[in-house]
Amino acid sequence: MAFIAENDTGVSPELDSTPHSAEAEQALLGAILFDNEIYHRVSGIIQAKHFYNPIHIRIFDSIAKLIERNLLADAIVLKNRFSQDETLVDIGGVEYLALLLETAPSGAAAPEYAKLIFDLAMRRELIRLGNDIASKATDPDSDTDAKQQINEAESHLYNLAEVGGTQTGFETFNSALLKSIEMTTAAFARDGGLSGMRSGLMDMDNQLGGLHRSDLIILAGRPSMGKTSLATNIAFNIAKAYKQEKDDMGVMKTVEGGVVGFFSLEMSSEQLATRLLAEQSGVPSNKIRRGDISNADYEHIRDSADEINQIPLYIDDTGGLSIGALSARARRLKRMVGLDLIVVDYLQLLTGGNAMKSSDGRVQEVSMITQGLKAIAKELDIPVLALAQLSRQVEQRDDKRPQLSDLRESGSIEQDADVVMFVFREEYYVARQEPSEGTQDHLEWQARMEELHAKAEVIIGKQRHGPIGTIKLSFQAELTKFGNLAHEDDRYANTPY
16 A cells, blocks of 8 residues: 555655654554444544644544444445545546555554554654744744743643644534533443542532533632631541552543642641641640640541651642643643643732733722633633632621622632532531620620531532532641531431542
Protein backbone atom coordinates (compact mmCIF):
# COMPACT_ATOMS: atom_id res chain seq x y z
CA MET A 1 0.00 0.00 0.00
CA ALA A 2 1.56 3.27 -1.08
CA PHE A 3 -0.99 5.78 -2.31
CA ILE A 4 -0.87 9.38 -1.04
CA ALA A 5 -3.20 12.28 -1.77
CA GLU A 6 -2.36 15.96 -1.72
CA ASN A 7 -3.47 17.93 1.34
CA ASP A 8 -6.01 20.77 1.28
CA THR A 9 -3.34 23.38 0.47
CA GLY A 10 -2.46 21.69 -2.79
CA VAL A 11 1.06 21.10 -1.56
CA SER A 12 2.52 17.76 -2.57
CA PRO A 13 2.98 15.57 0.55
CA GLU A 14 6.69 15.11 -0.05
CA LEU A 15 7.10 18.93 0.07
CA ASP A 16 4.90 19.42 3.15
CA SER A 17 7.08 19.49 6.28
CA THR A 18 4.13 19.68 8.68
CA PRO A 19 4.19 16.57 10.92
CA HIS A 20 1.71 14.09 9.45
CA SER A 21 1.50 10.67 7.82
CA ALA A 22 -0.91 10.28 4.93
CA GLU A 23 -0.08 6.56 4.76
CA ALA A 24 -1.01 5.98 8.42
CA GLU A 25 -4.29 7.87 8.01
CA GLN A 26 -5.19 5.90 4.89
CA ALA A 27 -4.21 2.61 6.51
CA LEU A 28 -6.35 3.24 9.59
CA LEU A 29 -9.40 4.33 7.60
CA GLY A 30 -9.06 1.26 5.36
CA ALA A 31 -8.79 -1.07 8.36
CA ILE A 32 -11.96 0.39 9.92
CA LEU A 33 -13.88 0.18 6.64
CA PHE A 34 -12.84 -3.47 6.36
CA ASP A 35 -13.76 -4.29 9.98
CA ASN A 36 -15.97 -1.81 11.86
CA GLU A 37 -15.10 -3.46 15.18
CA ILE A 38 -11.64 -1.87 14.92
CA TYR A 39 -13.25 1.54 15.44
CA HIS A 40 -14.06 0.64 19.07
CA ARG A 41 -10.40 -0.24 19.64
CA VAL A 42 -9.10 3.10 18.41
CA SER A 43 -11.91 5.55 19.28
CA GLY A 44 -10.40 6.03 22.75
CA ILE A 45 -7.07 7.02 21.16
CA ILE A 46 -8.01 9.44 18.40
CA GLN A 47 -10.84 11.61 17.16
CA ALA A 48 -11.58 13.03 13.74
CA LYS A 49 -9.76 16.29 14.59
CA HIS A 50 -6.46 14.41 14.92
CA PHE A 51 -6.32 13.60 11.18
CA TYR A 52 -4.35 15.99 8.99
CA ASN A 53 -6.05 15.60 5.62
CA PRO A 54 -9.45 17.37 5.68
CA ILE A 55 -11.13 14.65 3.63
CA HIS A 56 -9.81 12.04 6.06
CA ILE A 57 -11.34 14.07 8.89
CA ARG A 58 -14.71 13.95 7.15
CA ILE A 59 -14.45 10.24 6.32
CA PHE A 60 -13.55 9.30 9.89
CA ASP A 61 -16.33 11.51 11.26
CA SER A 62 -18.90 9.85 8.96
CA ILE A 63 -17.65 6.39 9.92
CA ALA A 64 -17.88 7.26 13.63
CA LYS A 65 -21.45 8.56 13.33
CA LEU A 66 -22.61 5.43 11.50
CA ILE A 67 -20.92 2.96 13.85
CA GLU A 68 -22.11 4.75 17.00
CA ARG A 69 -25.66 4.41 15.66
CA ASN A 70 -25.03 0.66 15.21
CA LEU A 71 -25.05 1.00 11.41
CA LEU A 72 -22.65 -0.49 8.88
CA ALA A 73 -19.85 1.80 7.69
CA ASP A 74 -18.16 0.58 4.52
CA ALA A 75 -17.23 2.01 1.12
CA ILE A 76 -20.66 1.31 -0.37
CA VAL A 77 -22.55 3.02 2.46
CA LEU A 78 -20.21 6.03 2.42
CA LYS A 79 -20.46 6.30 -1.36
CA ASN A 80 -23.82 8.11 -1.18
CA ARG A 81 -22.50 10.57 1.38
CA PHE A 82 -19.49 11.53 -0.72
CA SER A 83 -20.66 11.00 -4.30
CA GLN A 84 -21.00 14.76 -4.90
CA ASP A 85 -18.13 15.83 -2.67
CA GLU A 86 -15.79 17.99 -4.79
CA THR A 87 -12.84 17.46 -2.45
CA LEU A 88 -13.14 13.70 -2.74
CA VAL A 89 -13.52 13.97 -6.52
CA ASP A 90 -10.19 15.81 -6.65
CA ILE A 91 -8.36 12.84 -5.08
CA GLY A 92 -10.10 10.08 -7.02
CA GLY A 93 -13.80 10.22 -6.25
CA VAL A 94 -15.66 7.35 -4.62
CA GLU A 95 -13.00 5.02 -6.03
CA TYR A 96 -10.76 6.47 -3.31
CA LEU A 97 -12.99 4.81 -0.70
CA ALA A 98 -12.77 1.49 -2.50
CA LEU A 99 -8.99 1.86 -2.70
CA LEU A 100 -8.83 2.47 1.06
CA LEU A 101 -10.75 -0.74 1.60
CA GLU A 102 -8.77 -2.81 -0.92
CA THR A 103 -5.39 -1.83 0.53
CA ALA A 104 -6.41 -2.13 4.17
CA PRO A 105 -3.67 -3.56 6.41
CA SER A 106 -4.16 -6.12 9.17
CA GLY A 107 -6.50 -4.92 11.91
CA ALA A 108 -3.92 -5.87 14.54
CA ALA A 109 -1.79 -2.89 13.49
CA ALA A 110 -4.66 -0.39 13.70
CA PRO A 111 -3.98 0.81 17.30
CA GLU A 112 -0.36 1.56 16.35
CA TYR A 113 -1.52 3.62 13.37
CA ALA A 114 -3.95 5.46 15.65
CA LYS A 115 -1.18 6.24 18.16
CA LEU A 116 1.03 7.55 15.36
CA ILE A 117 -1.72 9.80 14.01
CA PHE A 118 -2.42 11.14 17.53
CA ASP A 119 1.28 11.78 18.19
CA LEU A 120 1.66 13.71 14.94
CA ALA A 121 -1.45 15.75 15.73
CA MET A 122 0.05 16.69 19.11
CA ARG A 123 3.27 17.74 17.38
CA ARG A 124 1.29 20.02 15.06
CA GLU A 125 -0.50 21.54 18.06
CA LEU A 126 2.85 22.09 19.81
CA ILE A 127 4.17 23.91 16.76
CA ARG A 128 1.06 26.09 16.57
CA LEU A 129 1.18 26.79 20.28
CA GLY A 130 4.90 27.59 20.17
CA ASN A 131 4.30 30.04 17.33
CA ASP A 132 1.50 31.71 19.29
CA ILE A 133 3.70 32.01 22.39
CA ALA A 134 6.56 33.48 20.38
CA SER A 135 4.22 35.90 18.62
CA LYS A 136 2.77 37.22 21.85
CA ALA A 137 6.15 37.43 23.57
CA THR A 138 7.65 39.49 20.73
CA ASP A 139 4.62 41.77 20.30
CA PRO A 140 5.72 45.22 21.58
CA ASP A 141 2.08 46.40 21.77
CA SER A 142 0.88 43.54 24.00
CA ASP A 143 -0.73 44.60 27.31
CA THR A 144 -0.19 41.15 28.82
CA ASP A 145 2.82 40.95 31.14
CA ALA A 146 5.30 38.07 31.05
CA LYS A 147 3.91 36.22 34.09
CA GLN A 148 0.40 36.23 32.67
CA GLN A 149 1.71 34.99 29.32
CA ILE A 150 3.50 32.16 31.12
CA ASN A 151 0.30 31.21 32.96
CA GLU A 152 -1.66 31.23 29.70
CA ALA A 153 1.01 29.13 27.95
CA GLU A 154 1.05 26.65 30.82
CA SER A 155 -2.74 26.40 30.69
CA HIS A 156 -2.66 25.66 26.96
CA LEU A 157 0.11 23.09 27.40
CA TYR A 158 -1.86 21.44 30.21
CA ASN A 159 -4.96 21.19 28.01
CA LEU A 160 -2.89 19.77 25.19
CA ALA A 161 -1.43 17.10 27.46
CA GLU A 162 -4.75 16.24 29.10
CA VAL A 163 -7.33 16.35 26.33
CA GLY A 164 -5.30 16.39 23.15
CA GLY A 165 -6.01 19.97 22.14
CA THR A 166 -5.61 23.54 23.33
CA GLN A 167 -8.76 24.89 21.71
CA THR A 168 -11.99 23.01 22.29
CA GLY A 169 -14.32 25.43 20.50
CA PHE A 170 -17.81 24.24 19.66
CA GLU A 171 -18.95 20.69 20.26
CA THR A 172 -22.08 19.04 18.94
CA PHE A 173 -25.08 18.82 21.23
CA ASN A 174 -24.92 15.05 20.74
CA SER A 175 -21.46 15.04 22.36
CA ALA A 176 -22.69 17.08 25.33
CA LEU A 177 -25.73 14.82 25.63
CA LEU A 178 -23.52 11.72 25.80
CA LYS A 179 -21.57 13.27 28.69
CA SER A 180 -24.83 13.95 30.52
CA ILE A 181 -25.99 10.36 29.99
CA GLU A 182 -22.63 9.05 31.26
CA MET A 183 -23.04 11.15 34.43
CA THR A 184 -26.61 9.88 34.91
CA THR A 185 -25.49 6.28 34.39
CA ALA A 186 -22.73 6.70 36.97
CA ALA A 187 -25.21 8.20 39.43
CA PHE A 188 -27.68 5.36 38.86
CA ALA A 189 -25.00 2.74 39.41
CA ARG A 190 -23.75 4.40 42.61
CA ASP A 191 -25.40 3.76 45.95
CA GLY A 192 -27.52 6.74 46.92
CA GLY A 193 -27.80 7.94 43.33
CA LEU A 194 -25.11 10.61 43.66
CA SER A 195 -23.81 12.10 40.43
CA GLY A 196 -21.01 13.97 42.20
CA MET A 197 -18.23 13.21 44.67
CA ARG A 198 -19.27 12.21 48.19
CA SER A 199 -18.43 14.76 50.88
CA GLY A 200 -18.82 12.17 53.63
CA LEU A 201 -21.71 14.17 55.14
CA MET A 202 -24.86 12.26 54.26
CA ASP A 203 -27.52 14.95 54.33
CA MET A 204 -25.29 17.39 52.47
CA ASP A 205 -24.69 14.81 49.73
CA ASN A 206 -28.41 14.07 49.49
CA GLN A 207 -29.16 17.78 49.08
CA LEU A 208 -26.37 18.55 46.61
CA GLY A 209 -26.05 15.20 44.85
CA GLY A 210 -22.38 15.28 45.85
CA LEU A 211 -19.71 17.74 44.70
CA HIS A 212 -19.95 18.12 40.93
CA ARG A 213 -17.13 18.46 38.45
CA SER A 214 -16.46 21.96 37.09
CA ASP A 215 -18.51 23.54 39.91
CA LEU A 216 -17.39 26.51 41.99
CA ILE A 217 -18.77 25.91 45.50
CA ILE A 218 -18.66 28.77 47.99
CA LEU A 219 -18.71 27.94 51.71
CA ALA A 220 -19.20 31.16 53.65
CA GLY A 221 -19.61 32.16 57.27
CA ARG A 222 -18.62 34.56 60.01
CA PRO A 223 -15.42 33.89 62.02
CA SER A 224 -15.69 31.00 64.53
CA MET A 225 -18.60 29.38 62.67
CA GLY A 226 -16.39 26.50 61.54
CA LYS A 227 -15.75 27.13 57.81
CA THR A 228 -12.21 25.79 57.86
CA SER A 229 -13.25 22.84 60.04
CA LEU A 230 -16.05 21.84 57.68
CA ALA A 231 -13.81 22.23 54.62
CA THR A 232 -11.10 20.17 56.32
CA ASN A 233 -13.61 17.46 57.22
CA ILE A 234 -14.83 17.28 53.62
CA ALA A 235 -11.27 17.25 52.23
CA PHE A 236 -10.25 14.44 54.58
CA ASN A 237 -13.38 12.35 53.87
CA ILE A 238 -12.80 12.59 50.11
CA ALA A 239 -9.07 11.85 50.32
CA LYS A 240 -9.66 8.92 52.69
CA ALA A 241 -12.20 7.37 50.31
CA TYR A 242 -9.83 7.61 47.33
CA LYS A 243 -9.87 4.59 45.03
CA GLN A 244 -8.73 4.21 41.44
CA GLU A 245 -8.75 1.54 38.78
CA LYS A 246 -7.71 1.07 35.16
CA ASP A 247 -10.17 1.89 32.40
CA ASP A 248 -10.48 0.03 29.10
CA MET A 249 -7.44 1.88 27.75
CA GLY A 250 -5.29 0.93 30.73
CA VAL A 251 -5.36 4.46 32.17
CA MET A 252 -5.83 4.85 35.93
CA LYS A 253 -9.06 6.69 36.76
CA THR A 254 -10.56 7.81 40.07
CA VAL A 255 -13.66 5.75 40.91
CA GLU A 256 -14.31 6.92 44.48
CA GLY A 257 -13.12 9.82 46.61
CA GLY A 258 -10.24 11.75 45.14
CA VAL A 259 -6.88 13.50 45.38
CA VAL A 260 -7.32 16.81 47.23
CA GLY A 261 -5.29 20.00 46.94
CA PHE A 262 -5.79 22.29 49.97
CA PHE A 263 -4.65 25.92 49.58
CA SER A 264 -4.46 27.26 53.14
CA LEU A 265 -3.84 30.97 52.80
CA GLU A 266 -4.71 31.74 56.44
CA MET A 267 -3.49 28.79 58.54
CA SER A 268 -0.09 27.12 58.35
CA SER A 269 0.18 23.51 57.26
CA GLU A 270 1.19 22.63 60.83
CA GLN A 271 -2.00 24.17 62.26
CA LEU A 272 -4.09 22.37 59.66
CA ALA A 273 -2.36 19.07 60.42
CA THR A 274 -3.01 19.54 64.14
CA ARG A 275 -6.71 20.05 63.42
CA LEU A 276 -6.82 16.89 61.36
CA LEU A 277 -5.04 14.95 64.10
CA ALA A 278 -7.56 16.18 66.66
CA GLU A 279 -10.54 15.32 64.46
CA GLN A 280 -9.34 11.81 63.69
CA SER A 281 -7.78 10.88 67.04
CA GLY A 282 -10.49 12.32 69.25
CA VAL A 283 -7.89 14.22 71.30
CA PRO A 284 -8.67 17.98 71.53
CA SER A 285 -6.25 20.14 69.56
CA ASN A 286 -5.49 22.39 72.54
CA LYS A 287 -4.22 19.32 74.44
CA ILE A 288 -2.13 18.23 71.45
CA ARG A 289 -0.52 21.68 71.24
CA ARG A 290 0.28 21.73 74.98
CA GLY A 291 1.39 18.10 75.07
CA ASP A 292 -1.20 17.48 77.79
CA ILE A 293 -1.93 13.93 76.72
CA SER A 294 -1.90 10.45 78.20
CA ASN A 295 -0.17 7.36 76.83
CA ALA A 296 -3.50 6.24 75.38
CA ASP A 297 -3.97 9.66 73.73
CA TYR A 298 -0.50 9.40 72.24
CA GLU A 299 -1.30 5.99 70.75
CA HIS A 300 -4.49 7.39 69.19
CA ILE A 301 -2.57 10.35 67.78
CA ARG A 302 0.14 8.12 66.34
CA ASP A 303 -2.39 5.77 64.72
CA SER A 304 -4.29 8.73 63.27
CA ALA A 305 -1.06 10.26 61.95
CA ASP A 306 -0.24 6.98 60.18
CA GLU A 307 -3.70 6.95 58.63
CA ILE A 308 -3.58 10.60 57.53
CA ASN A 309 -0.11 10.05 56.08
CA GLN A 310 -1.52 7.46 53.67
CA ILE A 311 -4.22 9.65 52.11
CA PRO A 312 -3.72 11.84 48.99
CA LEU A 313 -4.20 15.22 50.72
CA TYR A 314 -1.74 17.93 49.65
CA ILE A 315 -1.42 21.27 51.48
CA ASP A 316 -0.03 24.54 50.12
CA ASP A 317 0.14 27.18 52.86
CA THR A 318 1.75 29.95 50.78
CA GLY A 319 0.21 33.27 51.79
CA GLY A 320 -0.83 36.02 49.39
CA LEU A 321 -1.16 33.74 46.34
CA SER A 322 -2.45 35.27 43.13
CA ILE A 323 -5.21 33.51 41.22
CA GLY A 324 -2.72 32.91 38.39
CA ALA A 325 -0.18 31.26 40.70
CA LEU A 326 -2.89 29.11 42.29
CA SER A 327 -4.09 27.85 38.92
CA ALA A 328 -0.50 27.08 37.84
CA ARG A 329 0.16 25.09 41.04
CA ALA A 330 -3.13 23.22 40.66
CA ARG A 331 -2.23 22.21 37.10
CA ARG A 332 1.18 20.96 38.20
CA LEU A 333 -0.35 18.92 41.01
CA LYS A 334 -2.81 17.31 38.60
CA ARG A 335 -0.06 16.49 36.15
CA MET A 336 2.22 15.05 38.85
CA VAL A 337 -0.14 13.04 41.08
CA GLY A 338 -3.71 13.76 39.92
CA LEU A 339 -6.29 16.15 41.35
CA ASP A 340 -10.02 15.69 42.03
CA LEU A 341 -10.84 18.57 44.40
CA ILE A 342 -9.38 21.97 45.28
CA VAL A 343 -10.11 23.69 48.60
CA VAL A 344 -9.25 27.39 48.98
CA ASP A 345 -9.18 28.87 52.50
CA TYR A 346 -10.14 31.56 51.91
CA LEU A 347 -11.20 33.46 48.81
CA GLN A 348 -10.65 37.03 50.05
CA LEU A 349 -6.98 36.28 50.81
CA LEU A 350 -6.24 35.64 47.12
CA THR A 351 -5.02 38.48 44.93
CA GLY A 352 -5.78 39.32 41.34
CA GLY A 353 -2.09 39.41 40.41
CA ASN A 354 0.03 42.02 38.63
CA ALA A 355 -2.55 42.43 35.86
CA MET A 356 -4.94 43.95 38.40
CA LYS A 357 -4.45 47.69 38.80
CA SER A 358 -4.88 49.11 42.31
CA SER A 359 -7.26 51.72 40.95
CA ASP A 360 -9.67 49.04 39.77
CA GLY A 361 -10.93 48.47 43.30
CA ARG A 362 -11.43 45.46 45.52
CA VAL A 363 -14.81 44.51 44.07
CA GLN A 364 -13.30 44.17 40.58
CA GLU A 365 -10.38 42.18 42.02
CA VAL A 366 -12.72 39.73 43.78
CA SER A 367 -14.65 39.44 40.52
CA MET A 368 -11.44 38.47 38.73
CA ILE A 369 -10.65 35.94 41.47
CA THR A 370 -14.06 34.22 41.39
CA GLN A 371 -13.99 34.11 37.59
CA GLY A 372 -10.51 32.59 37.83
CA LEU A 373 -11.65 29.93 40.31
CA LYS A 374 -14.59 29.03 38.08
CA ALA A 375 -12.22 28.81 35.10
CA ILE A 376 -9.94 26.45 37.08
CA ALA A 377 -12.92 24.23 37.95
CA LYS A 378 -13.88 23.98 34.27
CA GLU A 379 -10.33 23.60 32.94
CA LEU A 380 -9.33 20.85 35.39
CA ASP A 381 -12.85 19.36 35.39
CA ILE A 382 -13.00 19.22 39.19
CA PRO A 383 -15.06 20.88 41.93
CA VAL A 384 -13.46 23.91 43.59
CA LEU A 385 -14.55 24.54 47.19
CA ALA A 386 -13.70 28.12 48.15
CA LEU A 387 -14.28 29.54 51.61
CA ALA A 388 -15.46 33.12 52.01
CA GLN A 389 -15.88 35.60 54.86
CA LEU A 390 -19.22 37.29 55.53
CA SER A 391 -19.65 40.98 56.29
CA ARG A 392 -20.34 42.31 59.80
CA GLN A 393 -23.94 43.17 58.95
CA VAL A 394 -24.88 39.64 60.06
CA GLU A 395 -24.09 40.65 63.65
CA GLN A 396 -26.46 43.61 63.50
CA ARG A 397 -29.58 41.51 62.86
CA ASP A 398 -31.68 39.70 65.46
CA ASP A 399 -31.69 36.63 63.23
CA LYS A 400 -28.02 35.86 62.68
CA ARG A 401 -28.64 33.34 59.90
CA PRO A 402 -26.60 34.50 56.90
CA GLN A 403 -28.00 35.49 53.52
CA LEU A 404 -26.52 35.91 50.05
CA SER A 405 -26.37 39.67 50.54
CA ASP A 406 -24.00 39.15 53.49
CA LEU A 407 -21.15 38.02 51.23
CA ARG A 408 -18.37 40.58 51.27
CA GLU A 409 -17.83 42.03 47.76
CA SER A 410 -20.78 39.76 47.05
CA GLY A 411 -21.86 40.55 43.49
CA SER A 412 -19.37 38.40 41.61
CA ILE A 413 -19.16 35.68 44.27
CA GLU A 414 -22.88 35.04 44.13
CA GLN A 415 -22.95 35.32 40.34
CA ASP A 416 -20.01 33.03 39.49
CA ALA A 417 -20.70 30.32 42.08
CA ASP A 418 -22.70 27.21 41.22
CA VAL A 419 -23.42 26.56 44.90
CA VAL A 420 -23.35 28.98 47.84
CA MET A 421 -23.51 27.49 51.35
CA PHE A 422 -23.36 29.15 54.76
CA VAL A 423 -22.14 27.61 58.02
CA PHE A 424 -24.24 28.68 61.00
CA ARG A 425 -24.05 27.67 64.67
CA GLU A 426 -26.74 29.33 66.73
CA GLU A 427 -25.14 27.93 69.89
CA TYR A 428 -22.22 30.34 69.38
CA TYR A 429 -24.49 33.39 69.57
CA VAL A 430 -26.81 32.13 72.31
CA ALA A 431 -23.81 31.28 74.54
CA ARG A 432 -22.86 34.97 74.49
CA GLN A 433 -26.29 36.06 75.71
CA GLU A 434 -26.22 34.33 79.11
CA PRO A 435 -28.51 36.13 81.59
CA SER A 436 -27.93 36.38 85.33
CA GLU A 437 -27.86 33.06 87.16
CA GLY A 438 -30.83 32.11 89.32
CA THR A 439 -33.38 33.86 87.12
CA GLN A 440 -36.16 32.41 84.99
CA ASP A 441 -34.39 33.78 81.95
CA HIS A 442 -31.30 31.80 82.89
CA LEU A 443 -33.29 28.57 83.16
CA GLU A 444 -34.81 29.21 79.73
CA TRP A 445 -31.33 30.02 78.40
CA GLN A 446 -29.96 26.73 79.76
CA ALA A 447 -32.78 24.80 78.11
CA ARG A 448 -32.06 26.56 74.83
CA MET A 449 -28.33 25.82 75.11
CA GLU A 450 -29.05 22.13 75.71
CA GLU A 451 -31.26 22.09 72.63
CA LEU A 452 -28.59 23.71 70.46
CA HIS A 453 -25.56 21.94 71.92
CA ALA A 454 -23.32 20.16 69.39
CA LYS A 455 -25.54 21.13 66.45
CA ALA A 456 -24.81 23.16 63.36
CA GLU A 457 -26.56 24.18 60.17
CA VAL A 458 -25.38 24.44 56.60
CA ILE A 459 -27.72 26.76 54.72
CA ILE A 460 -27.75 26.31 50.94
CA GLY A 461 -28.52 29.78 49.63
CA LYS A 462 -27.95 29.00 45.95
CA GLN A 463 -27.73 25.80 43.94
CA ARG A 464 -27.83 25.47 40.17
CA HIS A 465 -28.44 21.72 40.31
CA GLY A 466 -31.28 21.53 42.80
CA PRO A 467 -33.24 23.09 45.64
CA ILE A 468 -31.99 25.37 48.38
CA GLY A 469 -32.59 24.52 52.04
CA THR A 470 -30.98 23.86 55.41
CA ILE A 471 -28.90 20.83 56.40
CA LYS A 472 -28.50 19.82 60.05
CA LEU A 473 -25.08 18.56 61.15
CA SER A 474 -23.45 17.57 64.42
CA PHE A 475 -20.48 19.61 65.65
CA GLN A 476 -17.88 18.68 68.27
CA ALA A 477 -16.36 22.01 69.25
CA GLU A 478 -13.39 20.55 71.15
CA LEU A 479 -12.40 18.57 68.04
CA THR A 480 -13.69 21.12 65.47
CA LYS A 481 -15.38 18.19 63.77
CA PHE A 482 -18.63 18.12 61.80
CA GLY A 483 -20.58 14.91 61.32
CA ASN A 484 -23.88 13.37 60.32
CA LEU A 485 -26.68 14.20 62.74
CA ALA A 486 -28.69 11.21 64.01
CA HIS A 487 -32.25 11.32 62.69
CA GLU A 488 -35.25 10.80 64.92
CA ASP A 489 -36.61 7.98 62.78
CA ASP A 490 -33.14 6.36 62.86
CA ARG A 491 -33.18 5.69 59.13
CA TYR A 492 -29.50 6.48 58.76
CA ALA A 493 -28.25 5.53 62.21
CA ASN A 494 -26.65 2.27 61.08
CA THR A 495 -26.02 3.17 57.47
CA PRO A 496 -22.36 2.80 56.48
CA TYR A 497 -21.06 5.93 54.84
